Amino acid sequence: xxxxxxxxxxxxxxxxxxxxxxxxxxxxxxWIAVSSIAASSIISLxxxxxxxxxxxxxxAYTEVLWTWMRVGDFRPEIAFYLDPLSLIMVxxxxxxxxxxxxxxxxxxAGDDGYSRFFAYxxxxxxxxxxxxxxxxxxLLYLGWxxxxxxxxxxxxxxxxDPENGLAGRKAFIVTRVGDTAMLIGLFLLFHDLxxxxxxxxxxxxxxxxxxxxxxxxAAGLLLLGGAVGKSAQLPLxxxxxxxxxxxxxxxxxxxxxxxxTAGVYLIARTHVxxxxxxxxxFAVAVVGAATLLIAGFSALTQWDLKRVLAYSTIxxxxxxxxxxxxxxWPAAILHFMTHAFFKALLFLAAGVVIQAxxxxxxxxxxxxxxxxxxxxxxxFLIAGCSLAGLPLITAGAFSKDWILWGAASAAxxxxxxxxxxxxxxxxxxxxxxxxxxxxxxxxxxxxxxxxPGMAMLIPCIVLAFLSIAGGYVKTPFAHFLETALxxxxxxxxxxxxxxxxxxxxxxxxxxxxxxxxxxxxxRSRSYAASxxxxxxxxxxxxxxxxxxxxxxxxxxxxxxxxAWAARIDKGDLIDGFYSGxxxxxxxxxxxxxxTESGRLRWYAAGIAAGSxxxxxxxxxx
Numbered sequence: 001x002x003x004x005x006x007x008x009x010x011x012x013x014x015x016x017x018x019x020x021x022x023x024x025x026x027x028x029x030x031w032i033a034v035s036s037i038a039a040s041s042i043i044s045l046x047x048x049x050x051x052x053x054x055x056x057x058x059x060a061y062t063e064v065l066w067t068w069m070r071v072g073d074f075r076p077e078i079a080f081y082l083d084p085l086s087l088i089m090v091x092x093x094x095x096x097x098x099x100x101x102x103x104x105x106x107x108x109a110g111d112d113g114y115s116r117f118f119a120y121x122x123x124x125x126x127x128x129x130x131x132x133x134x135x136x137x138x139l140l141y142l143g144w145x146x147x148x149x150x151x152x153x154x155x156x157x158x159x160x161d162p163e164n165g166l167a168g169r170k171a172f173i174v175t176r177v178g179d180t181a182m183l184i185g186l187f188l189l190f191h192d193l194x195x196x197x198x199x200x201x202x203x204x205x206x207x208x209x210x211x212x213x214x215x216x217x218a219a220g221l222l223l224l225g226g227a228v229g230k231s232a233q234l235p236l237x238x239x240x241x242x243x244x245x246x247x248x249x250x251x252x253x254x255x256x257x258x259x260x261t262a263g264v265y266l267i268a269r270t271h272v273x274x275x276x277x278x279x280x281x282f283a284v285a286v287v288g289a290a291t292l293l294i295a296g297f298s299a300l301t302q303w304d305l306k307r308v309l310a311y312s313t314i315x316x317x318x319x320x321x322x323x324x325x326x327x328x329w330p331a332a333i334l335h336f337m338t339h340a341f342f343k344a345l346l347f348l349a350a351g352v353v354i355q356a357x358x359x360x361x362x363x364x365x366x367x368x369x370x371x372x373x374x375x376x377x378x379x380f381l382i383a384g385c386s387l388a389g390l391p392l393i394t395a396g397a398f399s400k401d402w403i404l405w406g407a408a409s410a411a412x413x414x415x416x417x418x419x420x421x422x423x424x425x426x427x428x429x430x431x432x433x434x435x436x437x438x439x440x441x442x443x444x445x446x447x448x449x450x451x452p453g454m455a456m457l458i459p460c461i462v463l464a465f466l467s468i469a470g471g472y473v474k475t476p477f478a479h480f481l482e483t484a485l486x487x488x489x490x491x492x493x494x495x496x497x498x499x500x501x502x503x504x505x506x507x508x509x510x511x512x513x514x515x516x517x518x519x520x521x522x523r524s525r526s527y528a529a530s531x532x533x534x535x536x537x538x539x540x541x542x543x544x545x546x547x548x549x550x551x552x553x554x555x556x557x558x559x560x561x562x563a564w565a566a567r568i569d570k571g572d573l574i575d576g577f578y579s580g581x582x583x584x585x586x587x588x589x590x591x592x593x594x595t596e597s598g599r600l601r602w603y604a605a606g607i608a609a610g611s612x613x614x615x616x617x618x619x620x621x
Contacts, residue, residue, distance in 0.1 A: 178229015185222030220280025227263030285325020327488025328406025398471030429513025
């Protein structure tokens with residue numbers, strides 16, 4: 001079965017090509033789009049069964065298809081590498097993508113760009129699967145740029161609205177900043193280590209670089225630059241909230257299982273490099289800790305349901321970065337898996353609510369929907385509890401508690417990181433139940449105009465089950481992942497708190513956030529309003545609402561100076577040269593236009609003269 005590995009990305013690529021160049025009826029489009037992702041999911045499960053039943057030598061399998069290019073000693077391959085890390089990521093991405101595709105067949109049913117939408121979606125999934133399975137960083141970078149392209153196409157899918165086009169361009173440009181840093185990092189790795197094959201890199205790095213070597217730190221920081229762009233971490237997180245301009249299934253796909261987790265995978269895949277570069281690994285932890293706090297506070301102030309979830313994604317990816325930075329590698333990947341389940345469910349259930357209310361996004365215009373939309377309510381509640389970390393029951397609690405304990409007890413952990421992660425749990429509980437209480441409780445402010453069908457409800461129900469059951473595999477998950485991504489334990493005696501003690505404190509903080517949300521947003525909403533009645537509270541609210549002024553800062557530091565320079569440079573000498581060529585062509589066109597007189601005698605004379613000149617040139621020159 002392992003020989004079928006190449007089909008996992010190949011089938012979505014083929015379906016994307018077919019949907020892009022051929023015209024099919026809508027039912028055929030839906031069948032091709034969904035069945036291709038379903039086929040990848042089934043093959044990934046078959047490969048998983050084969051991998052578990054008869055593990056390959058070294059607990060890893062490589063499938064080489066062909067040599068991509070040959071430039072001296074540089075011979076990257078189109079080849080796929082399967083180990084416990086890539087296997088877990090591929091199974092989760094393929095299966096969650098299948099559920100999102102199934103949901104999309106109904107959600108996008110009335111859209112004019114139905115076939116175009118699924119062509120983009122399938123290309124997106126194929127690129128992500130290529131990224132995860134690539135055995136070398138160049139092929140990984142191809143998938144990396146593929147998901148970046150598809151994010152631009154899907155975020156700006158409704159391109160007739162200028163704001164949607166702007167959001168797509170913003171995502172494309174901001175992530176290009178990180179991609180440039182990553183590309184420079186690839187050049188550095190090849191220059192120093194002579195290969196881009198990931199496993200060879202991880203073997204050569206300890207042989208060529210000592211602990212804390214400058215080149216190792218530089219490479220780690222450059223790869224981190226790429227990771228913060230794709231995963232929307234500080235300071236390149238500004239594109240993700242605006243990405244809500246795309247259709248809701250796109251938001252689910254980008255935020256849950258694909259693009260934003262690419263940075264997490266990149267750092268985990270190159271964990272040996274970061275182990276050699278403690279400053280770079282510490283930077284990963286600091287970025288994650290800062291991002292989870294900043295995004296958590298911003299989520300508290302948003303009124304758009306999807307933007308609350310967007311900031312939630314940024315915060316949860318911050319938890320994964322924190323786990324990677326402190327050396328709690330398996331905890332980060334477990335949280336990737338549980339986050340894929342509950343965050344996809346949150347977006348899909350939110351899509352049900354938004355469509356039911358005739359595209360209403362404002363949570364303050366919702367309310368009282370738990371009886372009108374019972375499936376959406378219960379699934380959103382389950383996913384929200386998993387996001388907030390309801391202890392002992394939900395999947396998110398298992399993974400987040402593991403990260404929390406790792407923040408204190410892993411090799412690079414500290415009580416400072418533990419406290420930051422704990423504050424993040426309080427914020428998550430507060431903004432999650434703020435959403436739930438405002439959307440589903442209290443008085444109704446908008447009438448339900450559309451009820452979801454089974455194609456939208458079945459994925460929600462399946463994901464609700466996984467949002468609970470997904471965390472109970474923590475122990476076998478850790479054992480399975482150990483060969484590819486072991487936990488970096490702290491030195492003896494360095495553990496600051498027991499795992500049970502950490503989980504107990506996390507549970508109490510979760511309850512504190514729930515109680516505060518109940519008091520502020522359900523029992524007495526006037527309390528919440530009073531917090532922003534004064535000048536200081538209103539200013540702080542605006543500051544958090546605007547993503548801590550990051551867009552304002554970038555606009556003044558980068559966008560406006562660039563636009564000013566472009567205006568100044570508009571009529572430079574180089575432009576004049578090309579404008580001159582254009583003017584000469586216009587002049588030549590006008591002269592030739594004079595010969596178009598409509599007189600046949602002049603045309604015949606011109607043909608004869610041209611023939612005589614041509615013969616003379618041939619004979620005498």
